Amino acid sequence: MDATPAVRLDGVSKQYADSYAVRDVNLDIAAGQFFSLLGPSGCGKTTSLRMIGGFTDPTEGAVLLGGEDVTALPPNKRNVNTVFQSYALFDHLSIADNIAFGLKRKGVDRAEIRRRVGEMLELVQLSGQARRRPRTLSGGQRQRVALARALVNRPAVLLLDEPLAALDLKLRRQMQVELKQIQREVGITFVFVTHDQDEALTMSDRVAVMNEGRVEQCGTPEDVYEHPTSRFVASFMGTSNLMAGTYRDGAVVLDQGPALPVGQRDGMSDGTTVSMSVRPEKIWLSDFEPGMEVLRGVIRETVYSGPTTTYLIELAPGVTLSVLEQNTARARMEDRWIGGETVEFGWRPEHCLVLS
Structure with missing residues (x-):
């Protein structure tokens, strides 16, 4: 079995004047993986993606695709395609012609173009829509066309730069599932840039969390969420109760x-100066088990969010914990705690994270 990474960033840095957008990044992305670059604005994730695609030249280091050093190659010489946030569709062309655009430029014969465009329309669930223009489509449909246009060229790696950012929340969640299903079906390596933690957790095989140009942690979604290795990752990946001590x-x-x-x-x-972290959903408000550390605090705020209720509990002056509880079928409105009540709460020792 070939273990050559589909993408390798080998000591890659990008410097602008006196500052680094990306600094000494080393990453291996396996073939067929859905890999996410996750982090806040300005962390270097899009710059890293652009260096993979050849749109930005690294100041230091090397970019390898399938084991080949492509650092000096322009974008059109790399076996990658990119889906941008704006989609960049041609409104004067039909959906079919948008998808076929790259194949026509490569001189692929008409019969092959028709066959491959038909396959892509079926893959993205737009069969029967081939003659429509992009301006008549919904946001989700336009995203599908952009994806089909990139995939029809059969790239070894597909780069996606926050392609779901412009969609409303409900459609975005639907497209997250569809995009992952498409990636599994075509088997192409996806490198996905996002600032949305839920999106990265939902879709990815592996996640690299970036901060200030560096990779803070890389692993499976479960590893990165359950076992963060730094205070930044613990705070950025969802909600975490971080306490200094x-x-x-x-x-x-x-x-x-x-x-x-x-x-x-x-x-x-x-x-040792440390940060202690406990996730809100790991804190129990009743039915404590032997060995749990049980504490007392005062409810300061109750936030109802449909499936869940979040309680803000003051443990001590200046120390407030967030506790998340599911609203199950057996839960009643009158059973919820209200502001000012004293409650007991606790957690299992293994759910308490201590970061030096």
Whole structure:
């Protein structure tokens, strides 16, 4: 089995004047993977994507596609295609002609073009719409046309630069599922740029979380969410209760508040400045198990969000935790806590993360 990565960034940096947009990034993206570059605006994810596509030249390092160094090659010499946020469709052309545009420029014969365009229309569920113009389509349909136009060229790697950002929330969630299904069906490596954590978790086989031009952590969605390796990743990947303190004798002594037992931590010595993290959905408000650390606090805010209710609980002055509870079929409105009530809450020791 060939283990050559579909994409390799080898010590890649991009410098503008005195600042770095990307700094010393090393990434291997396996063939057939749905890989996401995730991070806030300005973290370097789009610059990294553009260097893979050949639209931006790295200041240092090398870009390899399928084991071949393509750092010096222009975009049209790389076996990649890109789907942009704007879609960049030609409104004067039909859907079919938009999809066929790249094939015609390559001189592919008409019969082959018709066959491949028909395959793509079926793949993106637009069969029977071939003669329509892009301006008559919905946002989701336009996104499908842009995807088909890129895939019809059979690239080894498809680059996607926040292609769902312009869609409303409901359609965006629908397209997330469809895009992942299409990627599995065609088996092409997708490199997807997004600032949306839920999007990356939903769609990706692997995620690289970027911050200030560097990769902070790379792994499966489960690894990155459940086992963040830095304070930034813990705070950026969903909601996390981060509390600053000092590790001492198997507990974190909060800067503001009590000492919270966390158990002995390998390689961590007393006096280490740490951040302690517990996800809101990992905190229990009832039915505590043996071995749980049970605390008391005061409800300061109750936020109803349909499927869930979030409680903001004051543990100590200046220390407020977010607790997420599912609104199950057995839950009643009158059973929810209200502001000012004192409650007990706790968590399993293994769900408490301590970051030095």
